[in-house]
Amino acid sequence: IKNSDPDNISLFEGKAYFPKDAAYKAYLKTTKPTQEVGVSKSVCNYLKVVNNQNKRKFKSLEVTGVVSCACTHVYVLSTVDLQVGEQFRNTDAALFEALKQRMYNRSTSDLDIMLSYDCNCSYHVNLANHFENATFDGVRDCLARMRYMIPDLHVNGHNDDCIYQYGSAYMECNGHNHMEGIEQLWIGLNMLAAQTRQMNNGFRQDTLINHHGDHNWKKTIGQIPRLVIELTEAKGLYYVKDAEFEALSMRCREQYPDAYKEWMETDRHMTYTVGKKKEVQSPYRFRKYQSGGEAVADTCETPSNDEHLEGVLMPETLESRSRPIAWIYEGILLENDQRKLTHRIHQEKKQPSKAEKEAIVTEREKLGQNISKWYKEATIGTIAEVFNQIYADTEPLPEKCRLLLPSALPAPIRSKLGIENLIRVEYDLREGAAYDAIAEIRRRSSTVAFMDEMRQRNDKGVQRLTRSLRELEDARATLELCIRHYNTHRQALLGLRGPDQLPFPYPDMTLSDTYRKRRTLKRALGDSRRLDGAIFGNMKKGQTLAQPEPSAVRAPIRVEFPGTQITRKKASQDTKKTKTDAVEDESSKTKNELQPGWVWNALRRPGMTDEEVEAFEIEGERVGFFRAEAERDRWLEQWEIKIAEFLRCIMSFDKYAETWAQLATKPKNRDRPGYEAYAREKVHMYSSFAKRARLEFINLGYEKALDRKEGERVQDFLMAQRALYEEEKKHHSDQGADRLTNLEE
Template identity: 30%
Template sequence: MVNFYREFPKLLDYILDSESDPEIGELCACGEGISTCCCRDCTFYRPTCAPCFVKSHLGSNPFHWAEVWNGTHFERHDISEVVPGTVLTVGHTTDRGNQCPYADYSKPLGFILTCLNGTHRTKVVFCECKASTVKRYDHLMSMEIFPSTLSRPESGFTFTLLRDFHLQTLTSKKSSYDYMEAIRCKTNNAFPQDVPDMYKNFVRVQRVWRALSNIKRNGQGHNIDKFLPFRPKGSVLVPCFACPEPEFNTPKEANTVTICNSNIAHSIIRHVDMLYIMMDGHFGLQRFAMVDDPDDISLLRGMGFFPVDDEYNAFVLGDLLTSEEKATCSKFNAVEMQNKLKFKGCVITGVLGVECGRHSIFLSMVDLQKGERFGNADFALARALRRFLPALTLGRAKFFKHIVVTYDVACQYFVKLKERFKLSFPLSDVSVMVDMIHMLVPKMHLAGHKEDCRYRFSLNYFDGAGRLHGEGIEPSWAETKQSGGSTQHMNHGHRHDTIIDFHNYWNWRKNRMMSGRLEEQLNEATKMRSKMIMQYKSLSRGHGQDKIEGWLKEPTAATRAPNGEWKSPYRMHTNPSIETADMYFLVPTQEEIMQSFHSKEKSDDAPQEAGASVVFDALKIEEKQRELRALVKSQSTPADDLKERRTKLSGEIKRWRKRYIKAAPLVESLIAAAPQAETIEDESLHLPSSITLAERTKLGLLNLSIYELKLREGEANTAVVGICNSLIHENLLSGVQRQHSRGVYQNTRSHQFINRVKAKRKAYAAQYRECRRRLLELNNLPSTATLPGYPTLQAKDMFQKNATQTRVLGEGKETDSWIWSYGNLRDMDEKEKLEFLSDGQYDYSFGVGGVN
């Protein structure tokens, strides 16, 4: 902005120059008059005399303003005012720009024309060549002027203006009133009150334009129903081109789908021809109680999102008188949670919409008269399903083997859904399709439901839902709400037409941008696929094939126990009597390595192998030193206890050093020369990992280095297992706390137990980091080097998805850190990992296949 600010004087000069012309007052190019007329609408137009202006504009640009110099300033004139007697001929298409030989030019009609550059008071004469067969509005429409009325039009609007307003109101939700005020200011910004107010005429015309545009854009002007007979007749809805639609983008029979030249069971890939639908109510599109025009009907009645009023009103009236709705979820009640005061003075409290679940494209919509009721939702859902059943054929009804419907109150809406549908729509195939419906709750709304609902109605645990979140309709409402300020004051039919237009534009934009968005999602899914499969296989390998096969036999759907509790295989029970599924890692622990050394000592009868015991005991002493440092840091241990621990540890170190010197005599000089630490917990044991490679060689510690290397690896393995067990223990305790702890006392006690587990986790993390540092020293590597099999442990790595509760938002894209698959793939190089990942025996029905 600084550069622009510096050039303000120069830029201002250019703007001022554009409002005048040095050729004004000069001789016109025709050589007969003085140049007094400019045209700001034309590009690079040279000033001319008045007759030349009329001659150059009358045939092609009759609606450009003439800026006429009167000696002191420019005056804006319509072309009929530049030269007295200039009249625009309307409808004379045989010889455009010339006068009609049969028209009477002595009595021109005063016509108010509104175009993109303002409102003109012009003079027109209608062509009389075909006066007996052609009406005035025919002449106007042929010149792309939309008349304000069809009987004897005396005003009109250009197609260019109507197209411009239509696009602007679709993108910005600009009102007709504001747009026409801007047009008046374009005409005369100093005195806009002197410009004719065409607002009322414009409201009528632009409404007709909206309806005709929707009919045109959806192919009804070209008899599209003839080519798409399976769609509803006369529909002006922009459909979703990505959702499965029988006889349009899917085969008639979709029982099997060929992938990679091999037939896979339909139950595994049922998402390919599964219909996903979202439902939700929105209270931002209200309509106030006002004097309504009974003759004001929708120009698109029955053709758009809304049903025919007579049919819908009869259905809703019966539902309001007979239905009783009770909340089945104690934590979520859409009707009762609504603030009833905001419905005061409203004859329509909002709308309920239905969208396709994956692409957020509107399918149907109904008005709400008394909050959000099941009857409104039933009618909207049935209307959306009929979009796939125009011929009412049972075969098409059974095309979708499964229909997933997400609704924020699905837990209570689904209870008598089938009974209501079969009662309300007995002769329709939608009553057959309702048997295929699975009602689920969108993921974000699921957090407001009680725990049973989070397992019964979760998209996370439904086979075929994939990454569907079911919340796509919420962003749609955010866009829709912008139009609520104007539509709430409209007549009933006008409001419907406007909302249909806005939502059709939403559907069109979604379809237009869909290819790029789907490509992004595909690329993202491709990147995540390998990561997810690798983790799944590694976890399966860690749990063991017997457990995996047993788990695969369990039903995935939630079932109700005799005691009324809902059980799900994804729901962890924290009862101590229930056996938990512990993981094991394909890596040796420190104790297992030490046992192998003992076995070798006995078999080889080699006394020098006793050095392994010396190193093993040293590592145990280091562990006690870490514990003592942690106690000192916490400042929670009495001084007498610390003193006792230090005395005991000092005796252990002295006894161990005698054994160490016996196993490696040359190390005695190193110990004697080293300075003594201030506290016993900081005393160095002078193991091989604490000195350089040259010193190890000089002191004869190479054999002990090998023992320490193996035992350090085992210690690191043990530390990772301890971290994992601590995280599991912590999640279990947190779940018990949320479920049972009440009040300050119970929560304080619970936190004490949880904090102890956290302290253990921190101790294991410190142990692993220390082991890794020592392993780098033993391998003669710098501290920043990568150590195969032993990654750097960061705070974010000590994480596990909490199995004691349902998934939370965002977890679906995450995988547990490397500690949970630690060691399972350690001995594989990159090639072996790729082969493991693409194992042909891998069962894509969530089994472990040939993994051993």
């Protein structure tokens, strides 16, 4: 067939993915282009770009591309040709071809139709008017139960209002469905473009139809393993998100009881507009106007970790205390200096500088002198002798020289030297240093988060972006240094711990533990799979960051949560204590008691009152609460949707096998053995698919879903299962609370 043959038409004649060519061209003649209808203009920057592209491209071309409609599994349902870019009338035709396959003349249904489109914020406004055309008879009733969303990646190119009206994360009964899957289709189509570009209309359509059929068949044979993966993932992430939300909910209920009560009564579907600009508001959006505008981070330099040590561990009376305490303390500070110098050397290698190299040499000499002086003043003569031997043999670099504090010595040597008093001193000092390091990490992480937010919001242009990125990387590197300080102190505590001492209650820390989702900005891609770091209260009910050893004997602990000074002060006013209670509480305190602290530094504008700061903090917690709840609900819905899809997959394969069996036994096929053999081959294939799907479903533990009572709907079964999940969760929660109570007793 020559591609220049004008008489060549599609062999499918509208019975595949493309509509009949003559009918489609007649529809286009009776429908005005989108620009003439007056709905193409939009306030969204994303749509402005699309409209400008349509004006500049595709001149003198009969067909400029295609628009396709697919289901959530990216099975292609329909495709139509484009003439002058992507116009709404072309999209209407593709939507009609997809709807009429399953919804034609079906006026009632218990299923909603979720329509995802890149520019739904403008498209759906006049969709009912478009469907008044006689062409859309038979599917017009579908609009009454249609909901509209914008794919997660594309919605970030729209105005912020769109994400709260059309974002998938905040739509009930949608599951975790980002709707970007259809973009996979264009990978293959783009490779075909070089071939179809020179074809005539009929041959081009047949080529695309064959491609769509191959694409859909590969989706079919891979559907079972894909459903197994998605169902397992949805279940696991639901449990993770549920635990995260329960911890957040418990913390908010403790810190902000009045606000929490209001949040629980808030309508999750409420959206409204405020101000002259008619900005859309919803429970998931940060209300900037509440505290008189956006608050900004305090740009003052936070004290370094060493300054905190000097303020907490080195009071004015320290000089008058025994020399061993001062010697241990100075050794801890020297360790910090070693890590700082190592960090500085590493940074200089990334960004070479002659001035920085000279500064490093000077600092190295100073550190070496301080270490030598520290060893000479050692309270244990043996340690000073060991140091002299080390320097006489190797002369290591100051930043790599090992400081022989008690924590650096093996337990047998410590026992032989008889330095139990020094061990206890270092343990106490290390414990204080570890808590100070945590406080510093909280402050540094808040600074990094604020710098990242301001960079994305305000910095434009290569020069400013490059400079701000370098500053952000430096801030992150400083945060990592603080984390190394903490991990070193923690490791030393583990080595120094005696049999009568409680374990340090915090685990090893990584940079991921300092991550926190941004409350003041719109939801970012990937948030549904991320958790806030452990230092921000992401803990299970009744737990610290790490569970103590079962054999440990603990003093009674009142679990409190991170909060501001204001909220903690208000919470303490609710409980009245007698003098006797106060004395008992004071006597029961131990050094190992977990002290509550606010984990997220206030983003304060100069001149803001404490009440405004508190309102800003509560607003951030409110947004985080609703977003965490939405993420949990979407993963629960996703879990249940995948159960329903698995059942539908099994039913579909059974129905295919039954249909082919009927075709094989038709009287007219008895005299055509080839037809009968082909039909029976299909029966065997679909029966094996159904058997495999049923076996995988049972192995996942959903046998009861297959053994439903006659007449029981899938949604009724899922609601009953949801009640069982809640009961099981409550049972495990009660068991955990009982274990914690017994441990405290």
